[in-house]
Amino acid sequence: MRSRYKQTKHIEGLFWRAAKAYRIEDFQEALRMIRAENPTATAYLEGIDYQHWARAYFPGIRYNIMTTNIAESFNALARQARKLPVMMLLEFLRSTLQKWFYTRRNMTDACTHFLTPWAEEKMASHILKSANMSVKPITIDRYEVHGPSKPVAIVDLAKKECTCRKFQLSQIACTHVAAIARFQNLSHCYPCVNKDYSTEYWQAVYRESVEPLGDPSEWVQSEEIRIVHPPQMGHRRSSRPSEHNRRLLQGEETRQVECSRCHEKGHTRLVCTNPLSGVGSAREV
Template sequence: MIKIENPTAAAYLEGIDYTRWARAHFPGIRYNIMTTNIAESFNALARHARKLPVVMLIEFLRSTLQKWFYTRRNIADTCTHPLTPWAEEKLANHIHKSANMIVKPITVDRYEVYSSGRSVAIVNLATKECSCKKFQLSQIACVHVAAIARFQNLSNCYPWVNKYYSTEYWKAVYREAVEPLGDPSEWVQPEDIRIVNPPQMQQRRSGRPSERNRRPSEGEEICQIECSRCHQKGHTRLVCKNPLSAATTSSSGLGLSERI
């Protein structure tokens, strides 16, 4: 599908190896996380706070974490299920989809599971693997494992869900509190404290600084603005100081006379 839409992108992805971008071929365990954009999300949260002085910015980040930990700690404490609400909903959805599946045992740990479309999946409960790959990738019992649990007359699929989805681990993440710093007048300052002066800043461009500037990705082509007067990139006609060629001047004059 990628080759049809963009052959160049397909050739690039094949060249860097499937383990770099395909979750099914990734050697580690990413659970159900597809991206690593937590840094971008945090930057968006602190977009306005980044304009503040450094001490106020740090206090904003600390107070935000304090609020997050308090809120999520209370939510985790009210959870009465063995798994987190997200994992419970995911597992319930798998159990619902496995209602009409047919299970045929191969050995004590290996099973053959037929879905409604007659597709076959081989499940190994000992190694926690399924030929659909979803079991080992997400570490949550897939629909085929749910069908096996029903075949064995089990009441739940908890033994085949990773412990990191448990409520116990969820509570442990937010068990510690983020403490406030208190009044600055009560802080204990060391005698050998070193004063760090602000860095020497270059002359800043006039106008309000942009809030959307970012570093371009590797290989990314940056689209530059083009001057409508001299047709060179990097500036607009409002600040253009380049001399115009005779052809440009004559064409501009001709266009003006025609309009008149």
């Protein structure tokens, strides 16, 4: 959005406001603001399935992760190492993982809280924001929470749902749940936080170590050594590879070309043989 519509002021901020919205109502409001700024940008976004970029329409749980393009992260990591031979590139990646696992294993061992530092900071922020909220119980599991400026929220602790949708989408107790915990005189909200944010799970991820390969002279060689030759590759163009053979995303449909002459799909103007009727057909042919 920044590069495509850089002439429009604040377009990137409005896009992220729509993408990060938890409620569909907030998403539609942000999309309306984008339409007022740039109708072309709105048409571009509406042509993309909302499930692929908007949190409010995502069918699963994102755990507050909005970007999943790991290829860009890998390219940034191996920017210089990609120029090396394949074996040296693999050794670079292995040694990098070895360093990461060692560093983060020490970080997890030093953590004394029930939740990870990121989750603890998030919970502390929610508890602080819930200080001025009032709670009215409905049943033993359902509560009505009033904020100073935000709309009323209905929380169901049994289903772990809140009308603000932050509770069920992020799997972390929102400000309304924190207000209920204060209303119940609880010391923490840990039961309302997914176990994936716990320090125990964090430690389990980096419990194993990445071992070095050792000296090549000490490797155990197989009796059946098979020589693998590099694949035969033809001449490749210097431009970016075509995306015609790209694997489609889940729910994405194949786009068919449309003829600008007869407006039928499946062929282009160059091979169109359909007769045209009406005024101007002779000029079109």
